[in-house]
Amino acid sequence: MWTTMVNIRLWPGNVIDALWLTYAILCSLSQASKASAGLADYHDLRSVHLLEEGENLVIPKGGRKEFHAKVDPPEAADECRFLWSLSGVNRTTYRPSFSKEFRETGVFHLSVRAENRISAVDSQRLRIKVVEEIHGVRGVVYPTSVQVNRRWSFTVLVNHGSDITYHWDFGDGKTKVTRQEKAKHRYVAPGEYLLKVVLRNLVSEETVTERVFVLKNGIECDTPRIIAFYPEDQTRPREVGPQKASKDFGVH
Structure with a gap:
């Protein structure tokens, strides 16, 4: 017993360090467990589509158009953010829709990327032609x-x-x-x-x-x-x- 007491008195720092290390490991495991449980609530995205018929769309100059995206599985829509790309101009929304007023004539291309914490998918590309009325x-x-x-x-x-x-x-x-x-x-x-x-x-x-x-x-x-x-x-x-x-x- 005397020997044990002597050892404790000689190396008290080692014991304290061991206790702190054990505590840190337990906290890390706890956070990892919580994070794993949170990721389990997300859906693995399979696809996203722009809800427009065909691959070409005609819009009159000055017109406003609202575009919609559909995510598969549908229940994943609320957990996604949507990155819209219109001929190099990007915009982010947290709902599967995007509104744009077209003030210039020409040809534009629109696509959308849907992503959550565990997966991401890209849509088809939609060709948009803006024409001025005669x-x-x-x-x-x-x-x-x-x-x-x-x-x-x-x-x-x-x-x-x-x-x-x-x-x-x-x-x-x-x-x-x-x-x-x-x-x-x-x-x-x-x-x-x-x-x-x-x-x-x-x-x-x-x-x-x-x-x-x-x-x-x-x-x-x-x-x-x-x-x-x-x-x-x-x-x-x-x-x-x-x-x-x-x-x-x-x-x-």
Whole structure:
């Protein structure tokens, strides 16, 4: 017994260190047990999908769209955070939805990543095309004297719109489709023709018509000019139709 007492007196620090080490190990095991029990409450994510039909979406410029994601298993949605990526711009939400107003035209790509403490999954990529609606169609500009058997240029005047397809009906049975506002046409017989142009894109459609007077070769005659009036914020009307007019057909 004397020897034991001597040993304790000689190395009391070892005993204290051993007690502290035992305490630290017990605390670590307790925390690990709690952490393991907490992770057990999370679900292993299998997939996440954007709830949009197909892989392409068209939105008008200035429109707002709310996107939704679906997680599998569904009960894991409340424990996830969602990392949305729209053409390199990232945003994080803690619910499976994301709202965006599109102020610029162009093509964008959207995807979402769902993750919790034990797993992460990525969605498919959605292609979004933003298109400006067509409005402010002012008429068609063409030469003053249109003569037979010559190619003439016609131009649609339009203020707003993107990705427009122009469907031309020249009134003589001939039609044409262009991606630009200009088209060339040759009339083979003199007379009066009704030129019709339908402007279309994925979100809107507008129509403009003009009367074209076609003359025989060697004959020049100014046709009436047409005045297209702008909304109230415009200061003056502008001419459409023939590019110039004679004094006899002037508008006073």
